[in-house]
Structure formats: C-alpha cells, structure tokens
Amino acid sequence: xxxxxxxxxxxNVRVDRAWALVRDFVAPPRYAPEITSCxxxxxxxxxxxxxxxxxxxxxxVTARERLESLSDTERVVEYALLPPEExxxxxxxxxxxxxxxxxxxxxxxxxxxxxDPHGMTPDDAGAWLSKTYRSGIGGMRELLDHEKRA
Numbered sequence: 001x002x003x004x005x006x007x008x009x010x011x012n013v014r015v016d017r018a019w020a021l022v023r024d025f026v027a028p029p030r031y032a033p034e035i036t037s038c039x040x041x042x043x044x045x046x047x048x049x050x051x052x053x054x055x056x057x058x059x060x061v062t063a064r065e066r067l068e069s070l071s072d073t074e075r076v077v078e079y080a081l082l083p084p085e086e087x088x089x090x091x092x093x094x095x096x097x098x099x100x101x102x103x104x105x106x107x108x109x110x111x112x113x114x115x116d117p118h119g120m121t122p123d124d125a126g127a128w129l130s131k132t133y134r135s136g137i138g139g140m141r142e143l144l145d146h147e148k149r150a
Contacts, residue, residue, distance in 0.1 A: 002091070003126045006112040009137035013144045015100040018107035019075045021140060022096050025053050025067055031139030034058055052082065061086045068093070075099070081115075088125055089115040109137050 011018050021027055025046040028035045037056045044051035047070055055063045063086060068078040074097070081092035092115040099108040111133040117125035 001122050002114055002116055003122045003129075004112070004114045005126050005130050005133065006110065007130055007133035007137060008108055008110040009134070009141060010101065010106050010108055011137075011141045011144050012106055013148055014105060015075065015098055015107040017144060017148075018109060018140070019072075019098045021144060022075070022098050022109060023047065023070060023072070023077055025051070025070075025077070025079075028055060028136070031143045032136050033139070053079075057087075063087055065094075085118070088118050088120045088128070090118045091116045109140060111137060 021031070026038045026040060028038050034057050035055050036059045037054075039054050040046055041052040041054055041064070046053070047067075049067050049070060052064055052066050055065065057063065064082040065079045066082055068080050070077050077096045079094050081087065081089060081094075085092070092113060094111070094113040097110045099110065101108055113129060113133075115125070115129070120128065
C-alpha cells in the first residue's frame, strides 16, 4: 500500500535564502541532528541530477538517495531512496519545494513523499516520516533564523 505524506512550515527569511538551503543536497546535517554525515558519491556535484548522496543516521543507518530533479525556477528538489534500503520504506520519492509568501516576505517550505512501508504499518510509517519532516522543517527554520541574526 503506497503512503503519501505532506508537511509544511513557514520560515522567516526571503524565498531565495530558504531555497539556497533546500537546494543544497548535502545540507541535511546542518538542520537535522540525527543525520551525522552526508557526502556525495564519487565526489559528484551536489546539484547534478542523477548524483547520489550518502547519508548516515545516528552514526549507524546509511541511506543512498539519488537527485531526481532540481528546478531553480520552481524551487523544487525531488529525490529517490535507492536499494538496499535500511530505512522502513521502499519505492520512496521525496519532494521539497520553497514557495514565496508575498504578503509577509517569508517562505513556505513543503516536504512530501510517497512510499511503500516496509516492516511497519502504513499508519506508523506515515507518522514516523511526518514527524521526521516536521523536525527537519523546524531545524531549517532555526538554522535560517540563526544565520539571519549573524
């Protein structure tokens, strides 16, 4: 059974600052403390479609994710989790987008995914990943606020 999730959050910076963080395919350790490292396979450029990043979670679980698309015009990044998956999902496709909030000068970050749960119920897998996304958006907000004050 395919699960779809969606999370979003406002950040108090202009869209270009938020987009610079979201489009950086190796930035997750900067805003997600559970990600202890993130490197590009074969030293590939982090903005090259088809490039693969290797992320280590909590120093032990490794995930390989391929950059599927990157659009500076639409401010969208899409990425796929590659086998072998150590996370409790299969056929995972994630999407991040940054949307300007013109009234306030803020940016809206959306994070969505579709995947098949593996080793968890669909509800538990969806709740786990939604919590992860909310935490990630919160981490981006904190990082961007800190950089804005610096």
